[in-house]
Amino acid sequence: MLYKESKEYLLDKLKAAGLKSKPYTTQKALEKSQESHIGAVLFESETLLRNGSKTRYRDQEGAQKKRRKGFDRGLTVIIGDYTDEAVESMFGAFLSSLDRGIYVNGDFVPIEVEGADWVDKDDSILKAQVAVQIKIRFDGGGYRDTDFAKVSDVAGESITK
Secondary structure: OHHHHHHHHHHHHHHOOOOOOOOEEOHHHHHHOOOOOOOEEEEEEEEEEOOEEEEEEEEOOEEEEEEOOOEEEEEEEEEEEHHHHHHHHHHHHHHHHOEEEEEEOOOOEEEEEEEEEEEEEHHHHOOOOEEEEEEEEEEOOOOOEOOOHHHHHHHOOOOOO
């Protein structure tokens, strides 16, 4: 479910940052675009990294459990426009609107901005004069819950001197 929530979240933030056209969600449609004022949220470049971090919690019955995070998901947001100032303004508004994370199915998923690459019209397939590609990582997805072993199930050995 992280795919849908993270995509919608970023599309909303892109529109709130000042994108007036419809944002693209596929590389193919973005390449065919003839617009200069452009925005995109692309999952084609998604990376999945293993993450074995654990969280302890108690379920509704009070049983203690471990939740292991399976993967981190990376994706790219693209902002392009006619001028450096327009891209810089929308880029700043977009970054400042990002929250520290989102909740997906009751789990907090932190959001990390990993970096941004600036390109001009000579370096890009886009029609925009200037564009910035922002790499964003959602630290969550693929959670797995496991129980703790009961103390009565663990065999112990007494050591005396």
